[in-house]
Amino acid sequence: MKRSLAAIPAILGLAILAAPAEAGPINVMADACSGCHGTDGQSVGAMPGFDAKAADAKSAAELKKLLRDYRSGAREATVMGRIAKGYTEAQLDAIVDHFKK
Amino acid sequence: MINISRRTFTGFVGAAGALSALGLSGCGGGPRIVVVGGGFGGATAAKYVKRYLPSANVVLIDADKSHFTCPFSNTVIAGMNDMAFIERKFDALANKHGITVVTDLVVGIDPVSKAVKTKGGNTFNYDKLVVSPGIDLKWGALAGYDQAAAEIMPHAWKAGPQTMLLRKQIEAMPNGGVVAISAPGNPFRCPPGPYERASLIANYLKRNKPKSKILILDSKDAFAKDKLFKEGWEKMYDDIIEWVPAAKNGKVTRVDAKAGVLETDFEKIKPAVANVIPPQSAGAIAISTGLTDKSGFCPVNPNTFESTLVKDVFVIGDSCIAGDMPKSGYSASSQAKVAAGAIAAMVMGDKPAPMSAINTCYSLLAPDYGISVAGVYSVQDGKIAAIKGSGGVSPMGAPYQFRKKEADFAGGWYASISQDSWG
Ligand SMILES: Cc1cc2nc3c(=O)[nH]c(=O)nc-3n(C[C@H](O)[C@H](O)[C@H](O)COP(=O)(O)OP(=O)(O)OC[C@H]3O[C@@H](n4cnc5c(N)ncnc54)[C@H](O)[C@@H]3O)c2cc1C
Numbered sequence: 001m002k003r004s005l006a007a008i009p010a011i012l013g014l015a016i017l018a019a020p021a022e023a024g025p026i027n028v029m030a031d032a033c034s035g036c037h038g039t040d041g042q043s044v045g046a047m048p049g050f051d052a053k054a055a056d057a058k059s060a061a062e063l064k065k066l067l068r069d070y071r072s073g074a075r076e077a078t079v080m081g082r083i084a085k086g087y088t089e090a091q092l093d094a095i096v097d098h099f100k101k
Numbered sequence: 102m103i104n105i106s107r108r109t110f111t112g113f114v115g116a117a118g119a120l121s122a123l124g125l126s127g128c129g130g131g132p133r134i135v136v137v138g139g140g141f142g143g144a145t146a147a148k149y150v151k152r153y154l155p156s157a158n159v160v161l162i163d164a165d166k167s168h169f170t171c172p173f174s175n176t177v178i179a180g181m182n183d184m185a186f187i188e189r190k191f192d193a194l195a196n197k198h199g200i201t202v203v204t205d206l207v208v209g210i211d212p213v214s215k216a217v218k219t220k221g222g223n224t225f226n227y228d229k230l231v232v233s234p235g236i237d238l239k240w241g242a243l244a245g246y247d248q249a250a251a252e253i254m255p256h257a258w259k260a261g262p263q264t265m266l267l268r269k270q271i272e273a274m275p276n277g278g279v280v281a282i283s284a285p286g287n288p289f290r291c292p293p294g295p296y297e298r299a300s301l302i303a304n305y306l307k308r309n310k311p312k313s314k315i316l317i318l319d320s321k322d323a324f325a326k327d328k329l330f331k332e333g334w335e336k337m338y339d340d341i342i343e344w345v346p347a348a349k350n351g352k353v354t355r356v357d358a359k360a361g362v363l364e365t366d367f368e369k370i371k372p373a374v375a376n377v378i379p380p381q382s383a384g385a386i387a388i389s390t391g392l393t394d395k396s397g398f399c400p401v402n403p404n405t406f407e408s409t410l411v412k413d414v415f416v417i418g419d420s421c422i423a424g425d426m427p428k429s430g431y432s433a434s435s436q437a438k439v440a441a442g443a444i445a446a447m448v449m450g451d452k453p454a455p456m457s458a459i460n461t462c463y464s465l466l467a468p469d470y471g472i473s474v475a476g477v478y479s480v481q482d483g484k485i486a487a488i489k490g491s492g493g494v495s496p497m498g499a500p501y502q503f504r505k506k507e508a509d510f511a512g513g514w515y516a517s518i519s520q521d522s523w524g
Contacts (some may be wrong), residue, residue: 026153028442029457032435036461036510038517039148039524046513078495078507079461079473086459086477086491 029091030098041099050099060100067092131156132448135217135227137207137386139163139191141170142233142418142433144522147200149438150231153445160225161194162217164206168523169260171291172430173515178257178268179301181468187260189523197524207234210390212411229444232392232399232408233418233433234384235259236290239397242380243283243356250358254375257298258290270374271302277312278373281363283353284319288398289381290419290428292325293474297464298376300330303338304467316372317344318363319351325427326464326472326494333466333504353377383420390414398422403485404456405443406436415440424485426478431514432460434522456480463511471508 034040036047043049048056050063058066069075070084071092077084084092134157136147147161167190176182191202205219210230217225238256240247246254257267271280280302284295299315306313315338323346324330334342345351355364356377363370363377382388382397392399392408399416400409403424408414417440418433426432435458443453461475476492478485495507 026442026445026454028438028454031149031438031442032457032459034521035431035434035459035518036514039521042520043513043517044520044524045516046509047517078503078510079475082475082491082493083459083461083477084491086488 025098025101027098029087030095033095033099050096060096063096063100064093067096131158132228133157133226134159134229134231134444135225136161136231136233137210137217138233138235138384138418139165139168139194139202140233140235140418140433141430141518141522142235142437143231144168144189144191144194145434145437146231146233146415146417146441147194148198148522149441150444151198151200153441154448157445157448158201159199160201160203161191162203162205162207162219162225163191164204165261166204167191169264170430170519171258171260171294172518174257174260174264175294175298175301176465176468177260177264178271178298179305180268180272181301181305184265187264189519191523193524207386210386210414212390212414215413228413229448230414231437231440231444232384232387232390232414232416232420233437234386234420236381236383236419236428237385237388239380239382243285243377244354245356245358246377246379250356250377253358253361254356254377256378257376258294258378258381267374267376271305274310274313274373276310278310279314279316279370280306280374280376281316281318281370281372283356283363283375283377283379284317284321284324285378285380286320286352288428289378291462292427293330293462293464295319295378296324296326296330297466299342299344300333300338300464300466303334303341306341307338313341313373315342316370317342317351318353318365318370319344319346320353322346322348326474328497329472329495330464330466332497333470333472337467337470381419383416387416387420392416392420394422396422403480403483404439405447405453406440407443415444424478425476425487426458426460426485427462427474427476429460429462430518431462432458434518435459456485458485461514463507463514465508465511466504467508469508470504471506471511472504473507473510 037043041050070080134150136143170187194200195202205221208220209218255263255267257263350365350367353363399421401421406415417436419428446453458478463473472495474494476487
């Protein structure tokens with residue numbers, strides 16, 4: 001980003017006028033979850049949500065434990081076990097941190 | 102002065118472009134991202150490009166005023182829902198997310214001048230283009246099956262008038278009639294789709310026309326989640342559904358729509374209702390733009406979904422060749438996020454994040470009986486591949502409660518992905 005900024009100092013002023021809102025973090029790995037759990041984890045149907053408004057809202061630590069248990073098979077699932085096994089524990093933690101930021 | 106760096110795309114449009122964009126038009130001078138198609142792939146791409154790159158001028162072009170989803174269209178065919186249930190409007194994309202939504206048919210893409218032309222006579226210039234036109238049907242690939250034949254023997258493989266045509270035919274059919282479903286060979290949109298359809302039509306027939314039968318005439322000897330489907334059919338529809346694999350001459354080789362006849366190599370069948378799901382290709386606009394290879398689908402860079410044939414054009418969804426990922430709405434939407442992330446990174450001069458995607462597809466065998474297939478994907482040896490040890494299908498022999506729960510989750514999935522893509 002810095003590079004592109006430096007490359008165009010002359011027109012910087014113009015861009016400020018059109019300056020839009022702050023960009024959201026790009027987190028393709030975490031956002032893949034939103035297909036079932038809703039944008040930002042705001043599930044609108046029978047799927048568990050994990051935003052603060054979710055009926056069964058869980059803390060980041062609880063969610064991390066849950067996902068690790070799905071991954072190891074310690075907790076039974078319909079589909080989440082099959083999905084959690086596609087990630088390392090570190091990746092699962094990072095996904096939770098993204099939604100709980 | 103501080104927060105502008107990543108949205109300073111004037112490098113893209115040049116000083117003159119930035120100047121004119123800052124005129125009284127009300128447009129910003131951000132990068133111009135055009136999206137063709139407002140289905141699962143296109144709608145998600147438009148929304149997530151805007152999320153990742155708020156300064157972008159995102160234009161979403163769809164031929165229709167709203168999108169009717171194929172997911173849950175089988176419940177419409179079986180009379181469980183109406184068309185309004187599967188209609189997705191573009192209002193939230195326009196009003197909530199600031200995307201310019203255009204209702205028009207894209208008739209040409211010029212990758213040299215980087216312009217998209219519509220039937221209505223408009224031209225949209227792009228810096229990056231996302232193409233997600235779904236599938237088109239290969240008319241004539243199955244002898245005798247053309248557009249006119251589809252008005253008599255619906256495919257219902259694009260949701261809309263075809264969905265209702267098939268439903269009305271089934272409703273009008275006498276008790277005791279046969280519904281024949283001709284299923285294509287791989288690859289095609291929604292591998293478990295024909296079998297979910299057979300299940301839900303059987304569910305309708307069981308309640309309304311119990312003497313009727315369903316004949317699945319297949320071009321294949323195996324299909325997605327086949328063991329699970331057969332387990333459920335045995336329990337619920339044993340006397341209704343008959344599946345005829347290619348090895349038992351199930352493959353339909355010719356149709357005579359006017360005579361109402363389906364032909365295999367050995368037989369002529371005259372069902373009361375014929376649902377012919379023909380071979381498919383990438384959407385027509387992908388073909389005419391030169392985005393397809395000889396398979397009829399579009400080769401892409403597996404990390405970014407940028408076409409390997411045309412620069413700055415990203416092909417996602419059913420039209421692209423995505424390795425192990427099946428052609429599903431979930432895949433299309435997950436690929437859209439990968440492409441959106443890559444586009445945002447490229448525009449900002451960053452390296453795209455590693456590709457990571459999911460597919461989760463539910464199939465309903467009855468309103469309270471669901472099964473699923475899931476997969477997590479990354480790029481391995483230059484190809485999109487399922488991550489070892491992950492994914493797979495629902496267990497065999499699961500108790501009723503498990504199937505019921507998955508049916509509930511199917512509805513939950515549909516609500517959430519609708520919100521995530523169009524809401
Ligand atoms: C019966 C059935 C059931 C299914 N069930 C499921 C399911 O349960 N779960 C699941 O994940 N998937 C399911 N699918 C698959 C899913 O529908 C597709 O994989 C998905 O729609 C692909 O998304 P897409 O963006 O590639 O194309 P689409 O969603 O088809 O979107 C393409 C859009 O592009 C527009 N378009 C095309 N060409 C042009 C042009 N030239 N100009 C302007 N606009 C254009 C079209 O109008 C359309 O709105 C099912 C499919 C079928 C047929």
